[in-house]
Amino acid sequence: MTEADAYAIFSDTIWAILIASGPVLAIATAVGLVIAFFQALTQVQEMTLTFxxxxxxxxxxxxASAPFxxxxxxxxxxxxxxxxGSGGL
Structure with a gap:
C-alpha cells in the first residue's frame, strides 16, 4: 500500500463522514436559527426553548436520514x- 492509497482511503472516509452527518447538522442549524430568530423577536430567553x-x-x-x-x-x-480482501491493505 502506497501513501497515495492511504491518502485515498482517509479522504474517502472523511468525505463519507461529512456526507453522512450533513443532513442532521443542517436540521440542527436550521432549527437553531429559527429558534434564535423567534427569541430575538419575542425577547423570550428561556433555556428550555433552545434545547x-x-x-x-x-x-x-x-x-429519517438513518437509511442514507x-x-x-x-x-x-x-x-x-x-x-x-484483495491484499491491498
Whole structure:
C-alpha cells in the first residue's frame, strides 16, 4: 500500500463522514436559527426553548436520514473490505 492509497482511503472516509452527518447538522442549524430568530423577536430567553425543540428535531432527523447514513457508510465499508480482501491493505 502506497501513501497515495492511504491518502485515498482517509479522504474517502472523511468525505463519507461529512456526507453522512450533513443532513442532521443542517436540521440542527436550521432549527437553531429559527429558534434564535423567534427569541430575538419575542425577547423570550428561556433555556428550555433552545434545547428541547432542537433535540427533538435532531432525533427526527436521525431517524429519517438513518437509511442514507447507512448506505453511505456501507459503501465505504465495502470499498475498504474489498481492499483488505484483495491484499491491498
Amino acid at each position: 428541547v425543540p432542537k433535540i427533538a428535531a435532531i432525533f427526527v432527523g436521525l431517524v 447514513m447507512y448506505g453511505t457508510l456501507a459503501r465505504l465499508s465495502e470499498v475498504v473490505f474489498d481492499l483488505i
